[in-house]
Amino acid sequence: MSFSLFRASVRRAATAPRAQLRSQLRIPLRKFSTPPPEAPVPTPKSNTTLYVGIGAVVAAAGVAFYSFSDSGSNAVKTGVQAAKVKANFVPTKEDYQKVYSRIAGIFDDAGDYDDGSYAPIILRLAWHSSGTYDKESKTGGSNYATMRFAPESQHGANAGLNVARDLMENIKKEFSWISYGDLWTLGGVAAVQEMNGPKIPWRPGRVDGVQTQATPDGRLPDASQGSDHLRKIFGRMGFNDQEIVALSGGHAVGRCHSNRSGFDGPWTFSPTTMTNDFFKLLFDEKWVWKKWNGPKQLEDKGTQSLMMLPTDYVLVQDKIFKKHARAYADDEALFFKDFAASCAKLFELGVPTEQWVSPEPWIMKNVDEK
Template identity: 45%
Template sequence: MSTLPLFSKIISRRSLYLFSAATLAGAATVAATAATVDNRKQYNYGNRNQNNNNKSGWSLFGASSVAAAAPIVHIAALNKDRKIDDYQRIYNKIAEKIREEDEYDGYIGYGPILVRLGWHSSGTYDKTNNSGGSYGGTYRFKLESSDPSNNGLQNAAKFLDPIYKEFNWISHGDLYTLGAVCAVQEAQGPKIPWRPGRVDLPETETPANGRLPDANNGADYVRNFYARLRMNDREAVALTGAHCLGRTHYKNSGFDGPWGAASNSFTNEFFVNLLNEQWKLEKNKSGNYQYDSPKGYMMLKTDYALIQDPSYLKIVKEFANDEASFFKEFASSFQKLLENGIDYPKGAPQYIFKTLDEQDI
């Protein structure tokens, strides 16, 4: 049994919703309500943000067409009982399961889809009101998991289910993001600093569908989409480089094919192929347009846009010629994506995990 004071126990399992003084000016009171969700207490200070933007409320480039509410503040809830060794054990369980179940998706394995789950659960973030993102672990609810852009990710969630049952003290947001970090590193990718503190929020805090990227667009869309995630051009190109992993499937996305030959290894191949393959825009059997190469590789229109835009093209060339540069930028950008919208207290621990291979040495 924990020896932490009662107040510390509550803090470690709570979410704070703090609205700006400007919005609350003239209000007689600030309501404080407590609700128990998934056996974790959630404390809501002030009225819950009602600006749940869906696709009809967004422009083509993801900018809100309605007035944004005051920003929500999501405070990282740190469990002082847990240290890096506790999270390393979870990392190891995920990594071992990736190795053991390597036949998934034609022996590509679960690594790529775990990266996608962490990416997509974070990619709902909106800087205009600090909503969405990885903090609340809301992918576990049907509203988010049924977003068409998340087709296929249920397999990643099912993969993590037994991990959660064994370590049910971890929040879903922490588990989804830790799984993504593990998958990148075990695929020989860069080390990604990771911090815990996400809190399981109730279903009412699930962002509406329509916040994830639409592949049928060009460079302007890409730039504006990533701007909503607080990402600049370098960060946008680096994060798109995660397409070095995995492949597309008609049944999930309406596209088909791998981005390269090494679908379960984290490399700069995506950028090399983008520059060097003979791409042809073709209409696939699902009625969507994708770029295909004679080698059987594919690129989405949002991928190909990176060599159509002068600013993006310069960065693509850099990453194609210098894998270390790509790794460095991806590590910092991916950490930023996973942490968007979370307010970490000063001195909050940051962990860098050892891979299974490193632990075997």
């Protein structure tokens, strides 16, 4: 992925059929089903004052969007969203849980797409829509979901994410009251949790923006670069070295595509399951430069079926990065804890405090939890 940390859509693992991998890893092939959404609760069960406050913000954003957007259809949709808020439709946590479950329900509908799951590419969408934040100018981030607009949607780092946006657009039609920023980041939360990853604290409050708020190209990591580049890109967002390494562990899932990023292959043998294998493999495998006509990347010498990007390999070359990577290779629980915290921080970049519906983030239930 561009993210080159998260250039992850998924695809069939090169070393074994997906069914065989699931069997070896004792991962059940789960199918999800979700009943039709119930009518929304007309009044909130809690946080009434906070919900009303966010309603006012969303309503104001809707008016501004209608007046200045270059896209008439999106203006109408946002105007409708604002009208619903004015009509006292106040979504509760239970309403957002229904959206979560609906998103999770599409992951295993991927069929032959990649490794049989849409979860990694949905996670990549959440990552890339949040990772454009600039702490100095306070622009970018997840608040306005500006990847809906050109030219941001056409940036090289976002190649292939039209697949994820189209999937989420279908869910947006079912739950028209949710903002795109909330929808996309909630999708990232669902992706991590349903791929057996840690719980990601999340809360709603993002509003839809306008085309003029789209971010310039070059704010997401370039996978061909080194440690200085990673520190520059992530430092601009407000992350330290430990958080950079933790977020890099997202490459435990998904894969790169030669027709998108130019790079090709999965990082691990189980690209639809969240583990600390990305770090284990960095230390345990012998990595050599791949001989091919594509961009510079590494492959494992043993099976030649896995890949690492230059920005991945610097995690074991840079002294400070290596210390954190080694800790995560040795302790999956530690990795999960730090990844959850860094991911939650990433998904909230660019959102003013006063917009949050809840003073504290929520923990959403997995689809198999009651």
